[in-house]
Amino acid sequence: MNSKPIRNSLIAATGVAAMVALSACGAAETGSKGSDGKEITLAQPNWAGAEANIAVAKKLLEDELDVKVEVKQMNEAAAFKALDGGQAEALLEDWHGNPNEIKEFVDEKKSVVSGGNLGVKGHIGWYVPKYYVDKNPDITDWKNLNKHAKDFETSESGGKGQFIGADPEYSQHDKGIIENLKLDFTHVPSGSEAAQQKEIERLYKAKKPFLTYWWTPQLLQNQIDLVEVKLPEFTEGCNEPVEKADCGYPQVDLEKFLNAEFAKGGSDAAEFLKNFEWSNADQDKVVTLMKVDKLSPDAAAEKWINDNKATWEKWLPKK
Incomplete structure (x- = not known):
């Protein structure tokens, strides 16, 4: 389980300009640039299991559904804020350690919705x-x-x-x-x-x-x-x-969370991520390939995908 945020220092003028721009956007503030599912951003906490989730989801989205995927590393609390603001479309592994963010963005603002269980306990x-x-x-x-x-x-x-x-x-x-x-x-x-x-x-x-x-x-x-x-x-x-x-x-049944607009958009990418569900053993296999066998995340994902077609085919949207 485990996560590291992205920390950036911005000059004051840039920060003020950004605040003005956000204010002008109004309701668009919590929208998702990836709501059509063609280009999406996945939030990745920096522990090995989360990296394994992203590696497999990214490769299948790109190879099977022709979706352009960007990965941004951030902790869970930052990920909820990114989902709320439309800077990310999905967080694939949440350990329920951020009740304040759940209350604010899921229960109250409803700008973030559950994407279902990941399958990993x-x-x-x-x-x-x-x-x-x-x-x-x-x-x-x-x-x-x-x-x-x-x-x-x-x-x-x-x-x-x-x-x-x-x-x-x-x-x-x-x-x-x-x-x-x-x-x-x-x-x-x-x-x-x-x-x-x-x-x-x-x-x-x-x-x-x-x-x-x-x-x-x-x-x-x-x-x-x-x-x-x-x-x-x-x-x-x-x-x-x-x-x-x-x-x-x-x-904990580890849970996925999605930007609400993206989740409701009906795209193949959103349906795929809602369907994405695998076991502790599946995740452990990809982690082993990365951390013990020293394969790159992409190569580890490819090997797991080649060996587990019956599992991931169920995640693809029904045509």
């Missing part, structure tokens, strides 16, 4: 390595974390256990969990998925204890043996606001 959790669990089996219950906190202490954790946090832009409420469950741990953000994975792999190779935010599906789970720590059960609203969160994470 996701879960975020806290994980420790199995070799530590083998020696300390009670660590899998959060109530025993403080008992073992000293084992996780590092030079960065200020005398407490270190919790390896995710990229700050990922869906998370770990600081709230640590604070509200009174855990003797310090949240130390890793900065990026790549940096976090590198640190996990380093510690795992050295057989050292670590406690980390992680998620499935993610290729790392196929390479190292992690065990989830049971946190208090997620209930609706228990993580809102995140500062008061006192629960774990839910199982």
Whole structure:
């Protein structure tokens, strides 16, 4: 799961001009330049699964439906704003970590609509390595974390256990969990998925204890043996606001979201994206081709497409 936004610095005059232009547009503000489905923009959060979705969707849209596809990397919150403003037509993987954006753009403005489930089931959790669990089996219950906190202490954790946090832009409420469950741990953000994975792999190779935010599906789970720590059960609203969160994470049916005008436009591209639905195993296969076999996203998508015609043919609009 995981995302990185596009950050641009604009001079003040440009910003003012843009605001004037948007004001002049009125109702067109939430329109979609790709509403006819001939040229569309897909918002891509920067984790491997999202990259796999985009790689396959882009190649099929271009090769089978003659749609010109642009990909823009941005986090989920930025993607909802782009969908609202018509700067993007679709977000293919949302982890339901942005309730404010859902409320504003989906429920209230109705400028963004659900495109249906992606088919992939996701879960975020806290994980420790199995070799530590083998020696300390009670660590899998959060109530025993403080008992073992000293084992996780590092030079960065200020005398407490270190919790390896995710990229700050990922869906998370770990600081709230640590604070509200009174855990003797310090949240130390890793900065990026790549940096976090590198640190996990380093510690795992050295057989050292670590406690980390992680998620499935993610290729790392196929390479190292992690065990989830049971946190208090997620209930609706228990993580809102995140500062008061006192629960774990839910199982999530990952969802697609579309610009409303694009979704209602009746184009082949919109119908295809609504139909796009695959499994954890499908996504994992493309991620493996990219990250383990080192194929380019386009080459990985092509190989999966060649091997799975019966799956993707169902996504094509009926003629």
